[in-house]
Amino acid sequence: MIKVGIIGATGYAGAELVRLITTHPQAEIVAISSVSFEGQKISDVYRSYVNINDMICENADDVVEKAEVIFAALPHGLSQELAKKCYDNDKVFIDLGADFRLKSEEEYKEWYKGEYVHKELHDMAVYGLPEFYRDKIKGAKIIANPGCYTTCSPLALVPALNAGVIDTKGIICDCKSGVTGAGRSLSQGNHYPELNEGFHPYKVACHRHTPEIEQTLTSFADEKVTITFVPHLLPVNRGILATCYAPLKKDITMEELRKIYQDFYKGEYFIRLLDDGQVADIHNVKYSNFCDISLHLDKRANLLVAVAAIDNMVKGAAGQAIQNMNIIFGLDEKTGLEIVPPAF
Template sequence: MEPIKVGVVGATGYAGSEICRLIAGHPQAELSAISSVSFEGMALSQVYPAYSQMIDLVCGTQDQVVEQSDVVFAALPHGLSQDLAAQCDALGKTFIDMGADFRLEDEAAYQEWYGGEYQDKALHEKAVYGLPEFFREKIRGKKVIANPGCYTTAVPLALVPALEAGLIEQEGIIADCKSGVTGAGRKPTQGNHYPELNESFTAYKVAAHRHTPEIEQTLSKIEGSPLKVTFVPHLLPINRGILATCYARLKPGVTEDQLWEAYHARYDGEYFVRLLGKGQVANVKNVRYSNFCDVSLFVDSRTGTFIAISAIDNMVKGAAGQAIQNMNLSFGLEETAGLTIVPPAF
């Protein structure tokens, strides 16, 4: 089989450069073309010296990426992917969007949270939501894939088995999440300026983060009825990682053993989800640079509260790694291809 030709639009951002790094180790794909508005004409290794002699491809134009690729990853801000998706669709290319343009099924929600509109409703109907652990069969062979956000991966992976098994109440779910600063993107802002970030820890976009409707969409689809979540993100002074601590009320009579049974039933066959043993706590350190999600479970019997904690690398399982997982499903490859990376122990 000829290697899949991979193109990355927005290759010099954090998510785009991470796709390039991971594709460099993929056994059945090769990086064919990249683009960057800010660094056109420069080699990726000039922007990221760590890639020297490994990824020396020069940033060209968006049209060159589409022309030279079988699959195009769009690592762009929201609002910039729809025209590119239509271009790829017309040419029969697979398109995987790292942004938000195809994540929400409800156009009204997209208008409310992102201030945009669907340019081609038929194209949006073609799109599938790419969280493989829950929607794998819908992703296989598809050509337009919306890659989930980082929080919107970590929270459902923590909660779905309990929700799916009917062990927790729909009302009162809280997702208390912490992210490394790479989640804010490569462009400097006041909030990720070193003196502001160092020795700091703060909540942001409280009860107003754009990932809220996406989290609710996934949980509602699994549950089969609409539900709402209180979601509060925080910014950690670290480069990588998301820790999602999720709280829910147990339904009357539910035991801890039932919870463990539900999580084992859902995740024992999932390569990228590691259900930790009783008493172990998920830690972002243990998933760095990998596509794994570690999940730990606790019950506060005094208050009847279920606590599920998940840890992911926001740049891999929360972005580029999951995108490649979706590419593998789209092209009929082994789902783990190029992603069996062992996290560093220290």
């Protein structure tokens, strides 16, 4: 059994890790920590877990000591020292925060107003999107686990970009996220009566996930990709839907397009390429690690519309982190993640 530690276990991503690892057949949680709830049971914070996981939140040091793989689900800026500590102690560190995601320190400074403290760790950190970078993940000691939007949009666009059928400019990612994406912290905007029956964009064309999405897309293109990224807040708990628009470089039929995606995602268990006429729907992936993709062509405007749906807390956070762990530890990638999304 892999000995797992979770730092930041009482945040939403941390709590989802607790849920998923509890039923993982080859991993067990040996320690969890929480700054806000140190000394309290996780099941006092999330009563869903009563009798199932009643572990007491310790501090981060205890977790690093007891575990062989450490998941950290922390606000950005807090992971760098932790990564150092894990690395020095020869532990695998999987960071669900943003600290190791951007290769360019320039961009990190611009978008996060922070600095890279241990540059060598950033150099060795691997961006943990298995469908794209599986080979590098295998031997990694530090994983930068992608964010939710930054998993969903590239999964929709990369095959087309990689095949050279879409432009590298003029791409638009119109994304819609469930509320858990905003985390557990209270805010007026997520107070039930003010969010319920509402819907709005936020951080229009200035969200921090922009450079991260561009970094992934660019790695599959022959020039820098720029996108317009607009996130919206959906009045549902879970799910992200990315509706991605990309100008086509040349005429292409749906059959050709489908072939490109089929080939690219061949053998990928977690990618479900939907049949023509179907549309990706967050309803069909919730609580699971699947990414559903539907493809559409706007012949009138010569545009690709690629739509992807994931559960933001699973494929967009905790599930993908476990997928990375499975790869690193040589397990079947699906282990603990063969979840059937409920039909309702």
